[in-house]
Amino acid sequence: MAAGFSVAAVGSILKSLDPIALGDITNLGMTNTVHPETFAGTGGELLAEQISAIGAKFIFICNSSGMGPLCDAVVDRPNLQFIQGVSENQVVAMADGYAKATGQASFACFSRVGGPIASANMYNAMKDRTPVVIVTDHMDSQADGRDGHEDLDDWLDAFKQYTKWRWLVKEGNRIPEWVGHAYKVSSTSPGGPTFVRIPRNVLYQRSKGEIFSRESMSVPMDITPNPKHVARAAQMLIEAKSPILHVGHEVWTSGGRSQLVELAELLAIPVTQAWSWAADFPTDHPLYLGGYLDPMRFPDSIDLFINLGTNLPDPGSNLSAIPRTAKIIHARVDSRQLGADYPIDLAIVADVKETAQALTESVKSMLTNERLAKLKQSRSDATRAFTEKLKQSYLTAARNGWDEAPVTWPRLLLTLNEMLDEDAIIVEEVGTEDWLLRSFPFADGKKTKIGRTLGRSLCWGMGAAIGVKLARPNNQVASLQGDGGFLFGQSDSLWSMSRYDVPIITVVCNNRSYDEPRNNIMMKGGRSRQENKDMICYLGSPDVEFTHLASAFGIKGEKVTNPSDLKPALQRAIKTTRDGRPYLLDVLVARTGLAADSTWYPRYSVAASRERKV
Numbered sequence: 053m054a055a056g057f058s059v060a061a062v063g064s065i066l067k068s069l070d071p072i073a074l075g076d077i078t079n080l081g082m083t084n085t086v087h088p089e090t091f092a093g094t095g096g097e098l099l100a101e102q103i104s105a106i107g108a109k110f111i112f113i114c115n116s117s118g119m120g121p122l123c124d125a126v127v128d129r130p131n132l133q134f135i136q137g138v139s140e141n142q143v144v145a146m147a148d149g150y151a152k153a154t155g156q157a158s159f160a161c162f163s164r165v166g167g168p169i170a171s172a173n174m175y176n177a178m179k180d181r182t183p184v185v186i187v188t189d190h191m192d193s194q195a196d197g198r199d200g201h202e203d204l205d206d207w208l209d210a211f212k213q214y215t216k217w218r219w220l221v222k223e224g225n226r227i228p229e230w231v232g233h234a235y236k237v238s239s240t241s242p243g244g245p246t247f248v249r250i251p252r253n254v255l256y257q258r259s260k261g262e263i264f265s266r267e268s269m270s271v272p273m274d275i276t277p278n279p280k281h282v283a284r285a286a287q288m289l290i291e292a293k294s295p296i297l298h299v300g301h302e303v304w305t306s307g308g309r310s311q312l313v314e315l316a317e318l319l320a321i322p323v324t325q326a327w328s329w330a331a332d333f334p335t336d337h338p339l340y341l342g343g344y345l346d347p348m349r350f351p352d353s354i355d356l357f358i359n360l361g362t363n364l365p366d367p368g369s370n371l372s373a374i375p376r377t378a379k380i381i382h383a384r385v386d387s388r389q390l391g392a393d394y395p396i397d398l399a400i401v402a403d404v405k406e407t408a409q410a411l412t413e414s415v416k417s418m419l420t421n422e423r424l425a426k427l428k429q430s431r432s433d434a435t436r437a438f439t440e441k442l443k444q445s446y447l448t449a450a451r452n453g454w455d456e457a458p459v460t461w462p463r464l465l466l467t468l469n470e471m472l473d474e475d476a477i478i479v480e481e482v483g484t485e486d487w488l489l490r491s492f493p494f495a496d497g498k499k500t501k502i503g504r505t506l507g508r509s510l511c512w513g514m515g516a517a518i519g520v521k522l523a524r525p526n527n528q529v530a531s532l533q534g535d536g537g538f539l540f541g542q543s544d545s546l547w548s549m550s551r552y553d554v555p556i557i558t559v560v561c562n563n564r565s566y567d568e569p570r571n572n573i574m575m576k577g578g579r580s581r582q583e584n585k586d587m588i589c590y591l592g593s594p595d596v597e598f599t600h601l602a603s604a605f606g607i608k609g610e611k612v613t614n615p616s617d618l619k620p621a622l623q624r625a626i627k628t629t630r631d632g633r634p635y636l637l638d639v640l641v642a643r644t645g646l647a648a649d650s651t652w653y654p655r656y657s658v659a660a661s662r663e664r665k666v
Contacts (some may be wrong), residue, residue: 087488088228088262094504095255097123098263099187100129102228106235106266108159111134112147114140116163118189121255135522136661137515139544140166144173144245145515146548149479152329152502152516153523154235155305157183157239158610159551163187165202167211172509174214179507180301180329181386184419185234190249191397206248216244221251223261232264241273241305242386249379254616273385274306276409277402285358285381285398286414288569289319290427292356292379297333298344300362301506302384304330308405310496312360313337314570318415318424322439326362326562327485331501338436343486344372351525354378361385361404364393375437383407448488458640459615464561465491468530471622472499472557476528479503479520481537482561482567488532500527510537514545517556528557528629534590535562538598546605550601555629557622558602558609558636563643581646589619590653602636609636 085620091101101124109467111126111132127133137143139163146159164172177184190196191203198291204210208218212569227250234246261262268641289295304408309332316323316339323333324344328643333340344365358373359382366371374380382390383484390399400407416424442510461484469492472478480488480503493499503522505512517531533542538560549556552653574581599609612621618639625635643649 061074064216075536075662077265079531084644085419087149088264088544090260091228091263091481092256092258092260094125094521095227095250096123096124096177098224098227098233098259098261099250099265100125100132100256102231103159104129104132105228105304106157106269108230110135110150110158112137112143112144112158112160114138114162114166116161116166116577117251118252119161121252122161135518136548137544138547140170141173141511141541141545142515142548144166144170144177144186145512145528145545146519146522148173148180148512149516149519150523151177151182151184152180153477153520155245157185157235158519159185159187161187163202164191164207164252164602167207167247171211171214173515174247176212176505176507176512177245180505181242181244181385183238185238185246185644186215186245186247187231187234188247188249189255190251192253193222193251194253196251198248208247211247212566214245215247220249220274221254223252224257225261227254228261228263232269235266236269236271240271242302243305244504246456249446250651252279254653274406275385275402276406277383277400278388279410281398281400282407282410283483284415284430285383285400286383286411286418288356288379288398289321289358289411289415293351294320294353294354294431294649295321295356295358296341296344296358297321297328298359298362298365299323299328300326300360300384301328301330301334302361302404302409303332304328306361306385306403307362308403308408311405311408311412315412318428320428320430320435321358322431325467325489326365327506328362329501329505331489331538332361332500334495336490336491336493336495336498338439340439341401342442345588354625356381360407363389366389366660367393386468392526423630424464443490451458453642454648455615456642457614458563458642459612459618460642461487461561461644462491463615464559464618464639464641467618468501468532468559469493469624471594471619471626473528474498475500476530477502477516477520477524478530478532479513480532481505482518482532482534494650509533511540512544513537514542516547517546517558518552518554521554528626529555530557530559530582532559532561533559535560535564535596536566539591539596543601543605546602546607550605550607552635553632555632557625557629558634560598561641562596562598562638563641563645564595565589566591567643567645567648570647571645582649584650585646586650587654589650592651593653598638599636607634607636609638612637621638 067361110133144160145159151158219230224572324340324341357378357380361384380396381398382396387401455459477500492499513533521529566589602609628635
């Protein structure tokens with residue numbers, strides 16, 4: 053009998069998880085001492101005990117004979133809840149979404165041969181530095197290394213690029229040690245997925261091991277910056293005529309968005325958003341410019357580029373390179389990427405929240421209130437006027453074609469913003485980040501953005517939305533998914549949505565095309581562009597009926613082809629999810645960019661090529 057569980061009914065149960073989201077290590081049903089406790093049982097029981105001691109509520113799992121000992125252990129541990137997926141890749145996506153929404157490491161378990169199919173979302177998690185602990189079984193110890201059933205010479209090496217740390221457990225009594233170590237490495241900033249394999253016979257063997265509390269494995273990473281570096285950076289800020297703040301995901305993971313806002317407002321510094329799975333600066337703030345493009349001539353040519361919590365823009369890009377004359381300050385906790393692409397004037401290895409706060413205090417200490425006000429006023433009014441002009445320009449452009457069918461992207465996104473709850477969470481995997489950031493107010497107390505991944509490997513969004521809803525059951529969650537991305541095996545997640553009553557509004561943005569790749573190919577001006585032949589990006593013929601896919605899993609949905617039908621459809625979706633069930637909208641949206649009107653593709657028929665009708 054399948055374990056019963058409903059996200060719609062779990063709000064009160066999950067209140068016990070609030071301390072986890074807040075970083076409180078008390079009242080989690082674990083020891084409050086750093087000294088480990090001894091436990092005797094099977095390897096599967098030791099694994100379950102250690103996961104429980106860390107404070108986890110959910111284990112994201114896929115069908116696996118090798119996970120039998122863990123299944124046996126969880127039968128008697130009602131504090132642990134399996135959330136099952138039908139493909140390993142979606143299981144990792146669920147765990148990734150949960151970790152992003154809670155800020156805590158999550159656990160994904162699956163078969164020893166599930167790694168290759170899971171690798172796409174392991175890669176995405178690595179690019180985003182998401183803390184996901186992945187545990188699989190392994191060939192029995194006595195048969196290892198013989199190229200036998202479900203075996204390779206080196207399973208760990210295959211995932212070296214996708215994981216922060218990997219280990220093959222050899223002794224049952226050390227399962228908690230290595231799983232605990234995987235948690236510590238994964239959750240210590242900069243985070244990332246870790247990978248532990250345990251031989252099946254070791255999972256069945258009984259042994260005695262030490263169980264470690266989360267407290268004993270937590271490494272505080274609120275590293276303060278060097279005061280000398282802070283003072284120098286503050287002086288550079290004061291002297292700059294036209295500074296800019298460029299921000300990325302470490303702002304969000306450090307919890308430093310409010311400190312960043314205070315720093316920006318102190319001197320009216322314009323802010324640009326790097327590629328990120330989060331919105332790292334409030335998108336409705338008058339200092340927010342959107343994505344960074346060179347040359348940004350506002351207020352003047354940039355003379356100081358302050359890069360907080362992200363990679364520097366690509367120096368090989370004509371659109372995003374930093375001006376050669378600008379000084380560069382690069383601050384983040386991931387020291388491996390500091391100054392990786394440009395010579396920089398000042399590097400700061402520290403937590404971004406601590407850095408922003410220290411910079412604010414340092415600038416204040418160097419200037420009188422009158423001098424501060426004068427510096428701020430010199431660009432505040434102009435910046436606010438400029439960003440307001442950007443906003444109005446977008447809204448004006450959005451009104452062009454507002455009533456056209458197929459639905460335009462601005463019409464879809466602005467309508468979603470109007471209809472969804474003020475504090476809704478948007479999990480997105482579409483190629484329209486700039487439109488998205490301009491359509492929704494992502495800010496404290498308002499909507500939250502999770503996705504798209506920095507890895508850009510499609511097949512993440514649907515599973516991730518499930519993980520987000522599990523983490524935040526009392527927030528409305530909408531999953532924005534491209535039709536092309538959905539076709540990357542994401543119908544698998546409809547099974548989990550239906551089984552566990554995960555009330556998510558899934559919006560399939562269906563333009564029957566991969567717009568991004570088509571534009572990237574066509575803009576090169578090669579033969580595809582010269583002949584206006586879309587060789588691989590048109591997705592019509594067949595025109596996929598996504599609502600039929602949803603129906604196959606017991607999920608209601610409807611198709612929207614006319615913009616006037618969008619609001620009524622959303623109202624039905626909202627009602628259904630408030631009643632506790634998922635809902636899918638298949639919205640026909642307009643293609644954009646080069647050769648957008650082309651429906652040509654290289655046709656071929658196997659049936660027509662036959663010599664015999666067999």
